[in-house]
Amino acid sequence: MTKPWIWGVNLSILMVLLLALGTIYSLTRGAETTLLNCSSELYEPDDDGKARQYLLVDLVTKGKKAQIHYRYFNLDGSLAGSISMEGELTASPGSGNRYRIAIHNKEEKGGKNSAPRPMHMNYISYVSGLNLSSTGLHQLELEILELDKTRDYAIVLFQPSNTVCGCRLIH
């Protein structure tokens, strides 16, 4: 066997090893679970300084799967509505601290007694519905603007809605 062939075989083995390492890394890395919990007070015009509802947003990623739950509560604790979205994590944070999630389906539930839905819920419902009906996917991006690991909280920028939100992190 000539020398170039030997080197060819050596490099092929090296490539296979690197591929195997990459696969193992992606599989183990993909198994990480992340939970992001964001709590917000919702205000609408003429609320006279009193929050009308509360919103809890939970983001859960496990491997490549991602779920986002928007849960709206009235002041008495009753459910005012919810939107649950499921999708895939297309990019997880590297050095850029960005998650990209492609939502492919969602489920919406209203509150009891046919009370009007929160305006914020209408907004989320409208934007996600528009994208899902036109392209079949609702692309979301979460960027960690500021992270305090010792206190497990982060300031997160949601796109394309351009929403900044302070959230709790649970790993």
Next chain:
Amino acid sequence: MQLGECWFDDARGELVNRASGDVWHLPRAELQVLRLLCAAAGKVVSKAELRQGDDEHQPLSDSSVARAVFMLRSFIGPGSELLIETVKGQGYMLRLSPQERRSNLHGPRRFGQRVSLVPVWLLSFAMLLAIAGGVYYAWRVAELAPSAPYRVDTLTQADGQMVRLVLYAHSRSNNTLLVEKAAMIGSVLAECRSSRWRDVYLSLSHDSRVLNLTLRGEYLGQAVVRNLKLSDGREPRDFISAEGLREVDICD
């Protein structure tokens, strides 16, 4: 026989540089060495063969052979070291054309010669990887760059505490509403005698229907965060008045 730019006249024992016109009547050692090399062109001639004597002449010494090769190379000029090649540990070889270098070498090739192409191959591979890595890095740098705020203001509260007001906009233009609301929120925060907030983030949704206000600070060594989402579907949008902000206890 043509040797680079020189012509070797074996019968006369002369080497003629056709470019300069110089003629060198070769001394015995140079003539013997050149004759033997020409006779075995493309093959390695050992030093022992080059040293050999005959009925009229004594054998040459090693230094005479080395000196003869040096003198021949000097006369032939640039490229002569490739024409009369030193084969380490074996002798010398007259190479007529570059292609003959590999095909006419006798015996097993030396390790250094055999692997001489491998580093070039590896180097090319490494360069390709480096170029691909560079292109990928350049592409990712732009993608991974953190989103820059539209504006960062600092305000001072009544108790002298500094609060950062950070604005995030969907685009770099047409942010009048965001800036107006930031000014109003800033003025209300500045009225606070004291507050736990150190950073205040303000963002307006892409369709300008939701104003997001996030307050971040510390209380008893713990991180505290408060998020307010102010929706308004009216035109013009107001979201919340200064009075409304005071009502929601923005200082707490």
